[in-house]
Each structure stands twice: as structure tokens, then as C-alpha cells.
Amino acid sequence: MGKSKIKSLLIKAISNKFSISLLVFFLWLFFFDQHSIWERKEYTNKIEALSEEKKHFLTKIKKDKESIHELKTNRENLEKFAREQYLMKKKNEDIFIIIEKE
Template identity: 35%
Template structure:
């Protein structure tokens, strides 16, 4: 039993060994290990940012919807920009931006 004398006393404690083994298992080998938790936290952060963005977009669309319901000038502006509508006697010119020709020679 010379081997047992070489091992320090605190490492021969079965409760300590069991606790350390349990902690190592939970941190590295479990399906909800430390790395999975960090990845989920990052994903939650991204989803929170996405939620804030879409909440802001919904608020802007509600405001625009109310403007369309109540303001005839907004309706006219929307029809002109979105559907290229015009008044009688007006000429409408559509100018498309030129394509950039950036070829490596």
C-alpha cells in the first residue's frame, strides 16, 4: 500500500473526488455544458437586439399608417413615390442611377 501513501490525504477523500468529478462532468460533458450556455447567452442577446429593432419598425409603421389614414398629403406622397402616380398634365421622368463599371484591368 505504498501507492496510497504517495497520494495526498485530501485526494483520498471520496467526497472531494466525487464533487470534483461531478463539477467537471457538468462543466464540460453535459448537454447543457458551459460552452452551450455561453452560446445560448449570445443567441439571446442577438434575439433581444432583433426584438428591439422589430418593435421600433412596428412603431414606425403604425405611425405611418395613422398618417395615411388622416393626412391626404401623405397619401399623395406615398402614391407618387411608391406607385409613380402623377397628376393630370404632369410629366414624370424616372432617372435610374448609372451602373458602375469597376472591372480590374
């Protein structure tokens, strides 16, 4: 096949109204539509970020459930938690708060 034959076939394909319509349709679909490639990429990134966030919160929930179970079952842990978190004390005690600099 010569170069002129390929060139004439290409010109015929470009000048055909159906091929132009099809080309415009695919360009619109891939770049400008609501479900374009760019939108799909953004949705994929959002899904990945939300999956990581979900994983983080599930581990946090698991840790919190374990600590709640410990507080409900062990009186010493409950007293330790109350002293550390809410600065509770007995009548004859003084509390000193030590803040360490990083």
C-alpha cells in the same frame, strides 16, 4: 504543517473514490453536459442578439404605425406616398426618375 504532511493529505484526497467521483461529476457537468458553461454562454449570446433584434423591430413597427396613421388621416400624404413609392401619376403628367449615385 510540513510539505510532506500536505502532500500526504493531497494524495489521500485524490485516492479517495468519493472525491474522484465528485471531481468527475463536476468536470462532466461543467464541460460535457447539455447545460455546460459553453452552452450557457451561447444561449446568453443568442438571447442578447434576439433582444437587440426585438428592439429593432419594435421601433420599426412604431414608425410604420405612425406612417400608416398619417396616410389614413392626411390625403396629401397619401398622394405623396403613392407618387413616390408606386410611381402613380395623373393623366396629363410625366414622371422622371432621378437616381443619385452614392
